[in-house]
Amino acid sequence: MAAAAAASSGDPAGAESTGTVPATAAPSLADQYRSIDNLLLRPSPFGNETGSLPNGEFEPGEDTKARLLSEAKVLVIGAGGLGCELLKDLALMGFRDIHVTDLDTIDLTNLNRQFLFRMSDVGSGKSEVAAKFIMERVPGVTVTAYTKPVQEFTTTWFRNFAVVIGGLDNIEARRYMNEALCELVVRDEDGDIDPSTIIPYIDGGTEGFRGQSRVIIPFVTACFECTLSMFPPAQGFAMCTVSSTPRKPEHCVAYAFMVLWEKERKGEKLDKDSPEHMRWLFDKATERAAEFGIEGVTYKLTMGVTKNIIPAIASTNAYVSATCALEAFKIVTFAGQTMNNYHNILADYGCNCPTYPLERSPQCPACGPQMSVNLSVPRATTARELAEALTSMPLPVVDSEPITLSEVMIGSVPDVVFATAGIKGGWHDRSKDNADKPLSELVEDGQQLTLRGPELTEDTVPRGASVTVNFAD
Structure with a gap:
């Protein structure tokens, strides 16, 4: 996407337009960001290093x-x-260098709160329209747009960023x-983390008058996987209930979505952003509800069940977004104390906005304990000798x-290099022919x-265990 930026505009935010704004004289860079000088050019008693979650030391000045x-x-x-x-x-x-990705298209219902459209x-x-x-509105800012789900980006691509902010509406x-940023963290031979490989992740979410923002620093704070139990299970419907004995309006919508669409419009892909498709589902759900004497099927409910839409309120979005952006500012400049590490807004209960530290889980499959052994051995070392070495000493x-392992199986099923006699499943018998073979015939250097x-269980090493074999000769 072209990075050229148009000049600022006085066009009122609520006016309908195509996004093209009249040109005015662009302010100088110094004038445009003069408001942050007091934060970045002067010393502060509240620099990042003074907080309970320090990740850098604030040095006021032009370099910052x-x-x-x-x-x-x-x-x-x-x-x-x-x-x-x-x-x-x-x-x-x-x-001034922002990247944004979103695969969704703009729907009419977005316009009441998604003010860039x-x-x-x-x-x-x-993403393209927002960028x-x-x-056009903020001179000198480059916004690069992508139109694909985050899962399609390679893990290494995220190394390009100083911080990642999520405004996502789904758990997966x-x-x-979360897993991608945890995988990017590099440790030295002593197991110490290289701080330059840590990319903080700021996560925001809203639901009605409630919202949350949190700072995730991989292997320092609780990661998303550590606290997965905080989220309720995804809403689902038993097909027997949906098909035969619906009791709720949601069941009627689910029947129209999961049964009638495939039956009556077979081969046609459902577009959840199409008003015509959503109207068809609504009409069918209404007929189904009337048949069983169920009330409450609405067009809004149809969209909610079909798209799993979370109710959105503009002011909640604004509040949560502001907290996320502020944390990004502090993480990059170290000009303030990083939030430690979870902030909640419960506006339906008054002004209740607590902040508290979520704790890491020792059984976390993303940032929990992991065994990673590096061994340097002669090429002539046999598979049996490697197994004896792995069971003769405490492994980090x-x-x-x-x-300390009592028995060990080396390699993944079915390509097992060697398994000691106590390993269940018959893998010792299947691999015993490799026992006295040199490792140079069985594995690659550095494999x-x-x-x-x-x-080695999910409780002791939730992220698994491995050995890297390096040949010393």
């Missing part, structure tokens, strides 16, 4: 300001209710993003106590092999 304006690259995932607010906040507070944008891609709008995308476990053993 330049890091924000010229060097920091930020990724925003989602260009919906939260995403629109985030793009606006980030652009106005000094982030206009009536003429309905049907267009959210164009921001670049959050889990993928990242973020936990060492473990990583999975380890299995009775002491």
Whole structure:
């Protein structure tokens, strides 16, 4: 997408337009971001290093300001209710290299709160329209748009960013993003983390008058997977109930969605952003409800069940987005104390906005303990000798106590290099022919092999165990 930015405009935010704004004289960079000088150019008693979650030391001056304006690259995932607010906040507070991805298109129902879009944008891609709008309104800001789900980006691609902010509406995308950033963390031979490989993830979410923002620093704070139990299970419907004895209006919508569409419009792909398709589902759900004497089927409910839409309120989006953008600003500049680490807004219960630290889970499959053994051995070392070495000493476990193995299986099923006699499943008999073969005939130099053993469980090494064989000669 072209990065050229048009000049700022005085066009009122509520006016309907195509996004094209009249040109005016663009302010200088110094004038445009003068408001942040008091935060970045003067000493502060509340620098990042003074907080309970320090991740850097604040050094006031032009270098820090330049890091924000010229060097920091930020990724925003989602260009919906939260995403629109985030793009606006980030652009106005000094982030000038912003990337945004969203695969959704703009729907008429988005316009009441997703203020970067206009009536003429309905049907267009959210990320592309949002990027164009921001670049026209905020001179000097480059917003690069992508139109694919976050799961389609390679893990290494995220290394390009100083911070990632999620404005997502589903659990699976959050889990993928969390796991990807955990995988990017590199440790040295002593197991110590290389801080330069840590990419903070800021997650925001809203539901009606409630919302949350949190800072996830991989292997330092609780990650998303650590706290997965905080989220209720996804709503589902038993097909026997939906098909034969519906009791709720949601069952009628689900029947129209899961049964009637396939039956009556077989081969036609359902477009959840199509008003015509949604109207068809609504009409069929209404007929189904009338047949069973069920009330409460509405067009809004039809969209909610079909698209799993979470109720959105503009002011909640604005609040949560502001907290996320502020944390990104503090993480990049170190000009303030990083939030530690979970902030909640419960506006339906008054002004209740607590902040508290979520704790890491020792059984987390994303950031929990992991055994990663590096062995340097002669090429003539046999598979049996490798197994004896692995069971004769305590093996290091990242973020936990060492473990001594009583039995071991080296390699993954079915390509098992060798298994000792006590391993269940008959793998010792299947691999015993390899026992006295040199490792140089069985594995490559530097090859990583999975380890299995009775002491290696989901509780002790939730991220698994492996040995890397390096030939010393």
